[in-house]
Amino acid sequence: MASPDFSSLSSAAAGRPFAFIVGWPVLHSRSPALHGYWLKRRKAEGYYGRLAVEPGGAALRATFDFIRRTPMARGCNLTLPHKIEALALLDDVTPAAARIGAVNTVVRRDNGKLEGRNTDxxxxxxxxxxxxxxxxxxxxxxxxxxxxxxxxxxxxxxxxxxxxxxxxxxxxxxxxxxxxxxxxxxxxxxxxxxxxxxxxxxxxxxxxxxxxxxxxxxxxxxxxxxxxxxxxxxxxxxxxxxxxxxxxxxxxxxxxxxxxxxxDMLLHQGRPGFAAWFGGTEPAVTPALRRAVAGDLGA
Incomplete structure (x- = not known):
């Protein structure tokens, strides 16, 4: 198992509160563009990155331990293939996520414990x-x-x-x-x-x-x-x-x-996570946001 590159992620955050998308593969994800847009529009201090995490419990467990011990880490999103596997590795899971049986949003509480949510x-x-x-x-x-x-x-x-x-x-x-x-x-x-x-x-x-x-x-x-x-x-x-x-x-x-x-599913599912990590009300989904996140996808 190759260890996830936590140091590069922390360096990019540069002391700011941060969250990130976890997946394998993960380079295709538009979540950094989504949350980066909202951070810029709100002039909020924060950073959202991406982290490649191989399938298998060891790499994902190491990622959650990294969030627990890193106060500026606010949490993460999960994409394929980690949404189901995460359930057994978190401290708490909301009733909605437990019912669905999958987690796509992880929030670090003030005590360092991690709560799994599903906003999909x-x-x-x-x-x-x-x-x-x-x-x-x-x-x-x-x-x-x-x-x-x-x-x-x-x-x-x-x-x-x-x-x-x-x-x-x-x-x-x-x-x-x-x-x-x-x-x-x-x-x-x-x-x-x-x-x-x-x-x-x-x-x-x-x-x-x-x-x-x-x-x-x-x-x-x-x-x-x-x-x-x-x-x-x-x-x-x-x-x-x-x-x-x-x-x-x-x-x-x-x-x-x-x-x-x-x-649009990606855009809307990100709203509750952004508010949990970076504060304030849930941001809006707008045509300008869609154009910015779509980039070369053609929207």
């Missing part, structure tokens, strides 16, 4: 309502591709929003079954598991399609999905934002579906 569900549903204001959760089933940490947040948000049926489609069926068991509400609504090779058929009569897998991300295999059975009125959301306009979104838009890219 908030970010997802906020971005969906902003990008598709006419979408009615109760009107039609939703199809979710994937069953990892992001899918857990998405499914939690959809169940809470009142979607009548959520269809889970994942390459590993048992993982999807576990997710369905975790989130099936007790009010008669259903979470249905569909086999990956039936993903095209699962789109019939859906009102929303959400891709939470890494398929279609730059450097990853493409998402092979025929959209013929998807109703033209359905909304298509891809949580991938590198590239901003994934092949899924391009094809969906060409056939008349309203599309929501993954960038």
């Amino acid at each position: 569900a908030f970010g997802f549903i906020s971005a969906l309502h902003a990008g598709a204001p006419d979408w009615l959760p109760s009107a039609a089933p939703a199809v979710v591709l994937g069953a990892g940490g992001a899918a857990r947040a998405v499914v939690s948000a959809l169940v809470d929003a009142g979607v009548p049926e959520v269809r889970l489609v994942n390459r590993t069926r048992q993982t999807a079954i576990d997710l369905a068991v975790r989130f099936t509400p007790d009010d008669g609504r259903t979470l249905v598991v569909e086999d990956w090779d039936r993903r095209d058929a699962a789109l019939a009569d859906a009102g929303l399609l959400v891709n939470t897998t890494s398929l279609g991300m730059r450097g990853q295999p493409p998402l092979e999905l025929a959209l013929d059975r998807l109703p033209p009125a359905a909304v298509v959301n891809d949580t991938v934002y590198v590239p901003l306009r994934t092949d899924l979104l391009v094809r969906a838009q060409a056939r008349g579906n309203l599309t929501v890219d993954g960038l």
Whole structure:
């Protein structure tokens, strides 16, 4: 295991309060641009960086120990592949994060203990309502591709929003079954598991399609999905934002579906974390912020 480069991160912070994004890989992340924009706009003292942390408990545990012993470290964000693994390594986890079973935001308390939170569900549903204001959760089933940490947040948000049926489609069926068991509400609504090779058929009569897998991300295999059975009125959301306009979104838009890219989910999920680390009220998501964070993604 290569040790994470804590010294470079501390040097870049230069004595200021700081937070950072943790992932493997992590260079693609736009979180530094997001929080850097808010820090600059508010003229707040602080720094937000990135830290490459290999998969496996040892490297992530070392990262959390670094935050605990570093008073100016305010916390971190977690991206793939650390969101689920983090649960067992933190001092406390909020009820929402425990229910979702994944953490994307870590906050260092004054006593040095670390609290795990999940703001992905908030970010997802906020971005969906902003990008598709006419979408009615109760009107039609939703199809979710994937069953990892992001899918857990998405499914939690959809169940809470009142979607009548959520269809889970994942390459590993048992993982999807576990997710369905975790989130099936007790009010008669259903979470249905569909086999990956039936993903095209699962789109019939859906009102929303959400891709939470890494398929279609730059450097990853493409998402092979025929959209013929998807109703033209359905909304298509891809949580991938590198590239901003994934092949899924391009094809969906060409056939008349309203599309929501993954960038706004990133922007909205960052709001609670920023306020926890750097103080003040939650910052706003604006068109200027989106342009600044998108950079060469094309927004």
